[in-house]
Amino acid sequence: MSSHSSPATSAPLDLSRWRNLPLILMGAGGLLALIGAFVNTKQFGYSWLQAFMFFLSLSLGALFLVIIHHLFDAVWSVPIRRFVEHIACLAPVLFLLFIPLLILAPTIYPWMDPAKADHALHAKHAYLNKGFWYARVFIVFGIWTWLSFSLRKWSLRQDQSGAAQCTYAMRKYAAGGVFLFAVTLTLAAVDWVKSLEHQWFSTMYGVYYFAASVWTTLATVYVLTLVLKRAGPLRDVVRERQFHDIGVLFFAFTVFYAYIHFSQYFLIWNAALPEETFWYIKRETGSWWDIGMLLIFGHFALPFLTLLRIDAKLNFAVMIPMFVWAWLMHFCDLSYNIMPIPHPNGFVLHWIDIGCFAFMLGVLAKVFLKSFAAHPPYPQKDPRFAEAMGVYVPPATSGQAAMAHGKH
Amino acid sequence: MAETPKPYGIVAEFDNPADTMHAAERVRDKGFRKWDVFTPYPVHGMDQAMGMKNSKVGWFTFIGGVTGYITGMLMIWFMNAFDYAIPVGGKPMFSPIYAFPPSYELTILFGAFGSLGGMLFLNRLPRLHHPLLKNRRFTQVTHDKFFVVIEASDPNYSETETRNLLESAGSKHIEVVEE
Structure with a gap:
């Protein structure tokens, strides 16, 4: 036992040098994006969409982690739940960031142009029409905001009272919310990315975006947990177990993502129907082929083989580069889905891409840090907290348990 | 003429997992290699207490x-x-x-x-017989007793010293099992 040296004895990480980074990103990125919007409106639309889908991944992935925490009555994730709730609560900010897309939608979605209406669009008209598309934007953001804020509201309320009722309330939101989450995420992925090529069919598409989102979120949560532990706020409450479990989930989602993307490709390859294969044929053109290969070997094979050993998940020298790599891979993945529309000849990293990405990162980091600073850094009186700290909690006697559940 | 029976090892009985775990830590720190702990159910932290590395x-x-x-x-x-x-x-x-x-x-x-x-x-399985199985008290390992067993083939093994070590670790019952 004594052989484990505690990182709590080392000096806290000093982050004061980085304090202005979100503002710098916002300023510089915002300027680039703004110039881009005037110089090349179409490219700006696609770049903005790409950056938006990237950060939407993190918010939705975080919402999913909070939901499954409650669904499984998890113990290990109690100390990290609060900051994950804050990431999920970025939903209304993301709605504000969606406004440029509300305006530019007719420029970037070819199906919105009446001149380009074809039989495929006609067949899908009941779903894919302007009015319903705009309505869905408000519906999905409304649901995400309501769900993430309700979960955080009860969590913060429990900080005051410590009442088990708060846990039961969150559990109800999670149980109903997981269905709403699945449907709204699928609608978002289909509406905002897949409908770029409305002739295409794929029933995997929502799950595909979901798998990639949770994968990227887990890498992000791992590194944020490490930073918050080293910097101080989570110093005493995060232990080896949290890193191990996030690492294991990240590993699982590495495989899950590969499974989903392969299934999509495999069915299309096997059936060989022109209305499905065209999507991949476009993505075998020019350097899109190389990006496809990068997804197979970089998004799947490399993390899979690296994380196969259990001790890799606890090795920060492996996991921090893995997090940077995961962000890069998710960016390439979104590029692979979105960018063949404006750049059919191959992958292009446009300066407007970087501007939009930096701007959104800055805005969201700023809001996240603000909400993190405004509330306790971890759930203060969660009934599962002692257990998460490795303290044995004897089970309640049957009489107390019955009272707590309000049954009998 | 019957051969004189060779000792297989020394068996120490414990009543609870905490004592067993502390005994295991002491045996680990003495540098024993050929030894094992037997418990009625998995005990969390025993791998570290025994100094075991990740399984191969x-x-x-x-x-x-x-x-x-x-x-x-x-x-x-x-x-x-x-x-x-x-x-x-x-x-x-x-x-x-x-x-x-x-x-x-x-x-x-x-x-x-x-x-x-x-x-x-x-695990060198399957094997048809194990010297520990003829020990009467050892059968309690599937019920409510915990055992630390140090084999005689360990280079650090010495009947008196090993016995003293396990005794000072709090074992109530120690005996030598023959091959």
Whole structure:
């Protein structure tokens, strides 16, 4: 036992040098994006969409982690739940960031142009029409905001009272919310990315975006947990177990993502129907082929083989580069889905891409840090907290348990 | 003339997991190599208390999995593209795309065989008899007793010193088991 040296004895990480980074990103990125919007409106639309889908991944992935925490009555994730709730609560900010897309939608979605209406669009008209598309934007953001804020509201309320009722309330939101989450995420992925090529069919598409989102979120949560532990706020409450479990989930989602993307490709390859294969044929053109290969070997094979050993998940020298790599891979993945529309000849990293990405990162980091600073850094009186700290909690006697559940 | 029985090792009985764990830490710190702890149920933290490293079974699983994957790919290539080529829907005779699902299944199957075989091999199983099984008190290990066993073949083994070590670790009952 004594052989484990505690990182709590080392000096806290000093982050004061980085304090202005979100503002710098916002300023510089915002300027680039703004110039881009005037110089090349179409490219700006696609770049903005790409950056938006990237950060939407993190918010939705975080919402999913909070939901499954409650669904499984998890113990290990109690100390990290609060900051994950804050990431999920970025939903209304993301709605504000969606406004440029509300305006530019007719420029970037070819199906919105009446001149380009074809039989495929006609067949899908009941779903894919302007009015319903705009309505869905408000519906999905409304649901995400309501769900993430309700979960955080009860969590913060429990900080005051410590009442088990708060846990039961969150559990109800999670149980109903997981269905709403699945449907709204699928609608978002289909509406905002897949409908770029409305002739295409794929029933995997929502799950595909979901798998990639949770994968990227887990890498992000791992590194944020490490930073918050080293910097101080989570110093005493995060232990080896949290890193191990996030690492294991990240590993699982590495495989899950590969499974989903392969299934999509495999069915299309096997059936060989022109209305499905065209999507991949476009993505075998020019350097899109190389990006496809990068997804197979970089998004799947490399993390899979690296994380196969259990001790890799606890090795920060492996996991921090893995997090940077995961962000890069998710960016390439979104590029692979979105960018063949404006750049059919191959992958292009446009300066407007970087501007939009930096701007959104800055805005969201700023809001996240603000909400993190405004509330306790971890759930203060969660009934599962002692257990998460490795303290044995004897089970309640049957009489107390019955009272707590309000049954009998 | 009957041979004089060789000692197999020294068996120390404990009443609860905490005492057993502390005894294990002391045995570990003395540098013993050939010893083991027997408990009625898995005890969390015992691996660290015994100073055990991560199991090597994973390597057998990995090699099994890789073998399975290659076997699957080669089998499908041999059957569908080489030995008796079957054109289907104008597709290539062999492609890793359609060969992937069966190869992946074989990866899992051979990986499972690797795990099972590796586990048996590393545990030196199956074996028909074990010296500890003839000890009356040791049968309580499946009920409510905990045992630390140090084998006589360990270089640090000495009947008196080892006995003293286990006694000072709090064992209530210590005996020597013969081969």
